[in-house]
Amino acid sequence: MKYSRKKIDRAGKVITTKTANLFEYAEAMSVVDDWRKLHLPVLEELMQQLTALLDKNSIRPAFSSQRLKRMISIQEKLQRTPDMGLGGVQDIGGARLVFDDIPTLFSR
Numbered sequence: 412m413k414y415s416r417k418k419i420d421r422a423g424k425v426i427t428t429k430t431a432n433l434f435e436y437a438e439a440m441s442v443v444d445d446w447r448k449l450h451l452p453v454l455e456e457l458m459q460q461l462t463a464l465l466d467k468n469s470i471r472p473a474f475s476s477q478r479l480k481r482m483i484s485i486q487e488k489l490q491r492t493p494d495m496g497l498g499g500v501q502d503i504g505g506a507r508l509v510f511d512d513i514p515t516l517f518s519r
Contacts, residue, residue: 413445413446414446419497419498420496420497422438422497424489425438426489427490443482444482447479447480450503454506457477461506461508473509474507475506476506476507477505477506477507478505480502480504485497485500
């Protein structure tokens with residue numbers, strides 16, 4: 412991994428405080444954004460495997476999407492729960508599959 416948990420948590424603290432200078436803030440934002448983007452390949456792989464599993468079982472979702480948490484949302488979450496630390500944020504990436512109804516999902 413490019414960054415240690417300690418460095419990730421430190422960067423998270425910097426982006427939520429008002430005491431950092433512009434250089435420290437910019438550097439911390441870069442670390443947080445890099446760390447955030449590290450989740451994208453895993454999220455894409457998860458969606459590919461889910462799609463393949465659904466296709467194999469002839470199940471078609473009505474809607475699917477994936478996303479990384481926005482930077483402003485990360486900052487707000489860290490401000491609400493400062494003891495958690497950036498490394499403890501568990502919803503940096505998310506995927507959603509929506510089906511027309513429950514029987515469609517379980518009928519296979």
